[in-house]
Amino acid sequence: xxxxxxxYLGLFILLVFLQLFLFNNIQLSGYINxxxxxxxxxxxxxxxxxxxxxxxxFLTGLIIDTLMNTYGTHSSATLLMAFFRPYFLNxxxxxxxxxxxxxxxxxxxxxxxxxxxTATLTVAHHLMLFLIESFxxxxxxxxxxxxxxxxxxxLSFIITSQFLFIRRK
Amino acid sequence: xxxxIRFIVKYHFILLFLALESFSLWLLANHTYYQRSKFENATxxxxxxxxxxxDNGRQYLGLLAVNEQLAKENLDLRNQISKLTVNLExxxxxxxxxxxxxxxxxxxxxxxxxxxxxxxxxxxxxxxxNDGVEREMGVVTNNGIxxxxxxxxxxxxxxxxxxxxxxxxxxxxxxxxxxxxxxWDGRNYREVIFTEIPQHVNMNIGDTIVTSGFSAIFPPNIxxxxxxSFDTKSGNFYTVRAKLMNDFKQLYYVWVVKxxxxxxxxxxxxxxx
Numbered sequence: 001x002x003x004x005x006x007x008y009l010g011l012f013i014l015l016v017f018l019q020l021f022l023f024n025n026i027q028l029s030g031y032i033n034x035x036x037x038x039x040x041x042x043x044x045x046x047x048x049x050x051x052x053x054x055x056x057x058f059l060t061g062l063i064i065d066t067l068m069n070t071y072g073t074h075s076s077a078t079l080l081m082a083f084f085r086p087y088f089l090n091x092x093x094x095x096x097x098x099x100x101x102x103x104x105x106x107x108x109x110x111x112x113x114x115x116x117x118t119a120t121l122t123v124a125h126h127l128m129l130f131l132i133e134s135f136x137x138x139x140x141x142x143x144x145x146x147x148x149x150x151x152x153x154x155l156s157f158i159i160t161s162q163f164l165f166i167r168r169k
Numbered sequence: 170x171x172x173x174i175r176f177i178v179k180y181h182f183i184l185l186f187l188a189l190e191s192f193s194l195w196l197l198a199n200h201t202y203y204q205r206s207k208f209e210n211a212t213x214x215x216x217x218x219x220x221x222x223x224d225n226g227r228q229y230l231g232l233l234a235v236n237e238q239l240a241k242e243n244l245d246l247r248n249q250i251s252k253l254t255v256n257l258e259x260x261x262x263x264x265x266x267x268x269x270x271x272x273x274x275x276x277x278x279x280x281x282x283x284x285x286x287x288x289x290x291x292x293x294x295x296x297x298x299n300d301g302v303e304r305e306m307g308v309v310t311n312n313g314i315x316x317x318x319x320x321x322x323x324x325x326x327x328x329x330x331x332x333x334x335x336x337x338x339x340x341x342x343x344x345x346x347x348x349x350x351x352x353w354d355g356r357n358y359r360e361v362i363f364t365e366i367p368q369h370v371n372m373n374i375g376d377t378i379v380t381s382g383f384s385a386i387f388p389p390n391i392x393x394x395x396x397x398s399f400d401t402k403s404g405n406f407y408t409v410r411a412k413l414m415n416d417f418k419q420l421y422y423v424w425v426v427k428x429x430x431x432x433x434x435x436x437x438x439x440x441x442x
Contacts, residue, residue: 021223024284033286050182058189065196067216068284069291069327072197076190083186132197134288134355142356 004045012060015040020067023157032146034154035074037064038125039161041082042118043103050086057082070133077129081121088120106162118158119151126151217293217325220282235421242311273388275424276300278308281325285358285417290330292316294423297324307386307426312414313393314338315423317386326425332358332417339384340393343377345370351378351393351411358417361394363409368401378411385431 019037026034041057048056061075068074089104092113106114126147134143177184228235278300282293296302298321308315308328316328316336329336334355340363341348349365363378376396382389394411402408 051185054182054185054189058193061193070287070289072193072195075196076193079186079189079193083182083190086182132194139355 008040008044011043012040016060016063016067019064024068026153032149032153034150034157035126035129036154036157036161038078038081038122038154039158041078041085042121042158043105044085045103046089046101053082053085054079073129073132076132077125080128081125084124085121088117092117105165106159107165111159114162115155115159119155122151122154122158123147126154217281217295217322220293221295224279224281231421234419238421245311272428272430274427274429275309276302276427278302278326278423278425280420280423283330283417283420285330285332288334288355290332290417291319292328292330292420294326294328294425295324296425297321297326299323301427302326302425305386306428307388309387309391309424309426310415310420310422314380314387314391315415315417315420318425330417331361331413331415338387339381340378341381342366342370342372343379343390343392348381348383349406359413360397361411361413363394363396363411364406366407366409368405368407370407372396372399372407372409374398378409385428385434386426388426388428 015037019035023034023036037060040060041053044053044056058075058079061073061078064074064078065071102108104114104117109117127144130143130146130150276296278294278296280292281295284290284292292308292315294308302318302321304318304321306318308318314331316330316333318326319329320327331338332353334353337350337352339348340351347366347370349363351361351363353361366372374396377392378394378396380387380389380391380393392414394413397410397412399407399409
């Protein structure tokens with residue numbers, strides 16, 4: 001239990017660091033910006049209680065917000081993603097392996113499952129993020145375009161990271 | 170009472186979500202960028218330090234490009250000097266004092282954090298209160314303006330980037346001196362919008378837009394952008410798309426502008442009111 005806690009704390013610090021100093025510097029054509037840190041919410045264990053999940057989602061966003069001077073944007077998007085997570089997990093998981101333990105990673109659930117799981121939550125997060133950031137429905141076309149492109153880039157980084165992780169095991 | 174508790178327990182997940190989400194939106198709505206910059210003073214001491222360390226590493230990688238840029242700047246300045254010495258000699262015949270009239274003082278600074286991909290972009294520069302920076306001073310480079318100082322701490326300042334849809338600055342056409350306002354529409358980081366130019370004014374694609382010098386923040390006649398296209402969609406005025414001369418992704422060395430006459434001109438303007 002204690003060891004798990006340390007592992008997730010380490011993952012959290014690593015992801016925030018990578019986001020600030022690596023992924024924030026990747027800006028393709030001014031529109032596309034990957035938000036890799038959401039991997040933290042994706043990888044939280046199945047048995048995380050709902051309230052903790054929400055708090056962690058909110059806190060992750062809030063810390064990113066504080067460091068990037070974007071008050072409220074990331075916290076609301078990451079919170080929304082944490083809120084949707086249990087529903088998507090229920091929807092994607094077969095009835096007989098509902099009793100799963102550990103973290104919903106690619107090594108445990110296979111490529112197809114993980115791709116669907118990550119894609120839905122990433123799009124939910126990015127859509128909320130870009131909508132809130134523009135704070136208007138006027139340029140909805142541009143906002144949707146940003147969502148799609150950035151989601152694709154984030155998704156490819158997350159999947160790549162999972163491949164690296166499996167190989168190391 | 171019991172049923173309320175049962176309701177809360179049953180729906181605690183959704184209720185907690187709604188509570189936290191409203192708090193986030195409150196954070197978002199209740200912080201204008203000036204308030205934000207005040208709140209940032211607390212975190213900037215830490216983030217500024219870390220960004221500075223990271224930037225020192227990045228600086229080495231960019232040395233070649235910076236050297237070239239400086240060499241080019243040197244050349245430009247030397248050309249200017251040779252031109253000005255001729256003028257100076259001519260002027261010295263009639264005037265004795267030229268230097269003490271200088272209105273603007275420039276303080277060099279380095280960008281340690283910057284963004285171009287949001288709608289409200291900010292920069293952090295590595296000088297602050299201790300170096301004489303104050304709020305609402307302008308920040309410029311050789312190729313145009315960068316933004317306006319929003320908040321200062323001892324060693325760092327945050328700057329509202331020109332690439333921030335809240336910022337509007339006064340600018341004019343270099344040739345005809347018609348003035349209007351220039352702002353960013355949040356789309357392409359290389360392009361800005363220039364409006365309020367009446368339709369009878371002659372313009373050509375490629376014309377230069379410069380600062381007007383009407384506000385006390387920026388000196389006049391700093392090159393800003395060149396006209397890329399214009400149309401008359403919005404009634405009596407031209408809407409001009411202009412290409413910025415500055416590449417905001419490459420900003421490195423900037424100048425903070427101190428207006429030595431600011432108090433004087435402001436006092437005069439408020440007296441006339």
